[in-house]
Amino acid sequence: MLAVNAMHVMEDLLHMGDRLRSLGDTFKAINLYTKGSTTLDVIGGFIVEDKGVQALTIARPVLHRELLRQCEDMSDMIEIRYSAELESIKEDKEGCSAILKGGEVVRGEQFIPNRSLQANVVGDILVGADGIRSKARKHTLGENDIIPRYAGYFSIGCILSRSSANLPPDMTLPAFLYTPSGTFLIFAMDNTNDKIQWATSINTPERDRRHGWDELRASGEALQMLKEEYKGVTMEPIRTFVDALSNDNLRLWAPYEVPPIPTWHTDRVCIVGDAAHAISPSVGQGSAQAFEDIAFLARLLASPTAVAKGFPALFEYFEKVRRPRVKTIQAASAKAEGGRGKSGTIKWIIKSWGMWAGLNVFGKGGYIKGDLFSYNVMEEKIQM
Numbered sequence: 001m002l003a004v005n006a007m008h009v010m011e012d013l014l015h016m017g018d019r020l021r022s023l024g025d026t027f028k029a030i031n032l033y034t035k036g037s038t039t040l041d042v043i044g045g046f047i048v049e050d051k052g053v054q055a056l057t058i059a060r061p062v063l064h065r066e067l068l069r070q071c072e073d074m075s076d077m078i079e080i081r082y083s084a085e086l087e088s089i090k091e092d093k094e095g096c097s098a099i100l101k102g103g104e105v106v107r108g109e110q111f112i113p114n115r116s117l118q119a120n121v122v123g124d125i126l127v128g129a130d131g132i133r134s135k136a137r138k139h140t141l142g143e144n145d146i147i148p149r150y151a152g153y154f155s156i157g158c159i160l161s162r163s164s165a166n167l168p169p170d171m172t173l174p175a176f177l178y179t180p181s182g183t184f185l186i187f188a189m190d191n192t193n194d195k196i197q198w199a200t201s202i203n204t205p206e207r208d209r210r211h212g213w214d215e216l217r218a219s220g221e222a223l224q225m226l227k228e229e230y231k232g233v234t235m236e237p238i239r240t241f242v243d244a245l246s247n248d249n250l251r252l253w254a255p256y257e258v259p260p261i262p263t264w265h266t267d268r269v270c271i272v273g274d275a276a277h278a279i280s281p282s283v284g285q286g287s288a289q290a291f292e293d294i295a296f297l298a299r300l301l302a303s304p305t306a307v308a309k310g311f312p313a314l315f316e317y318f319e320k321v322r323r324p325r326v327k328t329i330q331a332a333s334a335k336a337e338g339g340r341g342k343s344g345t346i347k348w349i350i351k352s353w354g355m356w357a358g359l360n361v362f363g364k365g366g367y368i369k370g371d372l373f374s375y376n377v378m379e380e381k382i383q384m
């Protein structure tokens with residue numbers, strides 16, 4: 001999901017809104033369903049549209065391809081290197097360089113208008129967008145670097161065609177389905193509405209890094225855990241989803257988080273996105289926060305006033321503005337975690353009624369505005 005706050009960046013900074021809308025599936029609200037007496041009943045949901053901008057679901061490789069295309073269109077300014085693995089960073093008062101696995105030292109490049117890139121000058125700054133196990137974070141935190149925290153569950157699901165999914169005819173996607181055994185998310189992958197994806201989560205102790213998770217999947221244990229958890233659920237489409245899942249078509253992810261860390265920058269290196277603050281996917285905001293980060297950092301770097309204060313001060317200000325926003329999202333994610341897993345019948349009835357009452361008492365026809373995601377980082381004031 002690219003929530004509306006991510007779409008604001010796509011629209012106002014990257015100008016990719018139309019292109020992405022032509023490839024993904026736009027939506028105005030996230031709908032919540034729970035088991036009624038014979039059917040799945042909608043209890044309401046969250047309106048996510050803001051000032052005409054809608055949220056979007058899109059396949060991750062398609063989004064990556066489009067972002068890459070955007071960079072390739074600016075090849076006179078952006079050089080892309082593949083299979084280049086950052087090992088460490090050298091930083092001193094002259095500038096910084098990236099040291100790759102194998103020992104190659106990549107120095108910065110200077111953009112000279114009309115003369116394209118001049119290579120091999122020391123870079124002024126390095127922005128580390130290298131994800132949860134970031135080497136740039138290791139440089140930034142030194143011996144205080146943290147170990148990413150396992151979120152406590154794995155997500156499991158599958159991509160299938162809408163026609164084979166047995167969805168109730170009046171179900172509007174994306175939809176959260178609440179059952180006593182856990183929560184299912186269903187969303188469309190593209191604008192033809194043909195491919196959909198579902199996912200749910202199962203609490204389990206942490207496995208050994210990548211090998212342990214691969215083993216859980218390959219051995220069929222993950223599939224068995226799902227089938228066991230949902231063996232008593234007859235409600236469609238969940239029954240069809242679970243029965244049709246096999247080791248050949250299942251997808252599995254184990255989410256990790258980066259807990260609050262003391263700093264996101266040194267004098268010349270700044271980390272963004274998951275490297276700085278990976279958030280578990282309960283509210284679908286990890287990449288949205290990464291996009292907000294890069295949009296705000298790009299705006300600061302384009303501001304002569306901000307740059308004149310020096311990079312350490314610019315990064316300090318970046319962190320000062322971004323930290324509270326990320327903290328709010330982390331809090332929302334932690335709250336959503338509480339409603340995600342298996343609850344048992346009694347807790348589930350209380351939860352469903354609580355949600356119904358909350359949405360229908362305070363919301364219009366059961367729908368309330370999800371204000372958290374309408375934030376537009378492009379309108380954030382720069383006051384430094």
Ligand SMILES: Cc1cc2nc3c(=O)[nH]c(=O)nc-3n(C[C@H](O)[C@H](O)[C@H](O)COP(=O)(O)OP(=O)(O)OC[C@H]3O[C@@H](n4cnc5c(N)ncnc54)[C@H](O)[C@@H]3O)c2cc1C
Nearest residue numbers: 001085086130131253255273274281284285286287288290
């Ligand atoms: C199951 C699941 C569902 C999610 N759903 C959503 C959602 O619906 N919406 C949403 O907004 N977010 C979602 N997220 C979160 C989202 O995937 C992340 O927050 C987002 O990908 C972070 O982007 P990033 O660029 O910071 O890091 P990444 O996407 O991790 O990218 C880091 C890149 O750096 C590269 N890299 C790493 N180390 C090195 C190195 N040493 N040298 C060179 N390159 C390196 C990696 O190969 C990778 O390409 C979900 C996450 C999970 C696990």
